[in-house]
Structures are given as structure tokens and as C-alpha cells.
Amino acid sequence: MPSKLKLSAITLDCPDPLALAAFYQQATGLEPHPRSDADFAGLTGEHGLFLGFQRVADYRPPRWPDQSVPQQFHLDFDVDDLDEAEARLLALGASRPEHQPSEHWRVLTDPAGHPFCLVTKG
Template sequence: MKLAAITLDCADPLALAAFYQQATGLEPHPKSDAEFAGLTRGDGLFIGFQRVDGYRAPSWPDQTVPQQLHLDFAVADLDAAEAELLLLGAGRPDHQLDEARWRVLTDPAGHPFCLVRDTAGQTS
């Protein structure tokens, strides 16, 4: 079994795809539209963003609206990656568990994601 896709619910698929495209450098899927947008990587991994009527952003760290899932991104420099993503429109919750090892940010649709220190020397 091979992971082929990850899909996130949101109110604006094109806007959320643009955020993740800028953050990761993945290529926009040519058939992206206002209902479903996607990004692809050369090895076939697909990240999708689907429009959901009445979408409610997760509330982290409380679970009023559960986060349901989150993505982790390995980075060489936590401070530099955090600063870049904040400029792209990410949010930074006040509650941080261990800022020396990882940072919790939220994408423009409110999904929490983590930046983790890349201990292998390779970033994704």
C-alpha cells in the first residue's frame, strides 16, 4: 500500500492550495478549480483541498472543533521557516508545546500543522 493523497476540507480550495504551493514548492494540479484544488509532487504524492459548505476551522489546542489531522514538515531552521510561513499567511497559536523541537502553526483555513527540526539534514 502506498500513500497517494491527502485531502483537506476548507472554504476556499484555490486560496489554500496557493498557500501550500508557496510553502512547499509543489506543483499546482492543472484541473484545480473553486470546488477542488490540488498540488502534486514528482513521486505522485497529491495534496487536495476540497470546498465544504459551512466549513469550520479546527480550534487548537482545545477541541471545540477537532483538528482531525495535521501535517508535519521537516525544516532545517525552525525560526526561518516559521517567519517565512507567517509572511505567507500562516497563523501562530499562543499555545506551543516545545518550541525548541517543533512549532505549531495554522494554515489560512485554520488547519494546524507542525514544523519539526530536520535531524536527518534533509528538508521536505
């Protein structure tokens, strides 16, 4: 039987790795990686998942829901209360696109323009 793959890291392109890492650190409570710098920053989780942020010259943020600059992927976060989570993340610097595809989840964008979803369990 082939060995299983274990997801160990997700890395996002961005113009400012330290700023985007700070946003996600405040949003998730993940711990900053000690070797983060201006070109590559990271956060680590309790189960070993690493969330990285790498500087990209001439970065162009995704245009959601317009696909002229496609999102390519997005992150989903489980929350207990959509309104509370949205308000907290907007205060941290997230934005809320006008287009919302469902009343059962919320689409926000991080400070670098990456879309992500807030989803309630159940």
C-alpha cells in the same frame, strides 16, 4: 502476502480551495494540478503524492489546542531552521497559536485554520 498500501493523496476540507492550494504551493513548491477549480484544487509532488483541497459548505476550522472543533489530523514538515521557516510561512498567511507544546517544534495554522507542525531533523 497482502499488497502494501501506498499513500497517494491527502485532502483537506476548506472554504476556498484555490486560496489554500496557493498557500501550500508557495510553502512547499509543489506543482498546481492543471484541473484545479473553485470547488477542488490540488498540488502534486515529485513522488506522486497529491495534496488536495475541497470546498465544504459551512466549513468550521479546527480549534487547536481546544478540541471543541477537533483537528482530526495534522501535517508535519521537516525544516532546517525553525525560525526562518516560521517567519516565511507567517508572511505567506499562516498564523501561530499562542499555545506551543514544545521548544523542539512549532505549531502553525494555515489560512483555513488547519494546524501543522514544523520539525527540525535530528
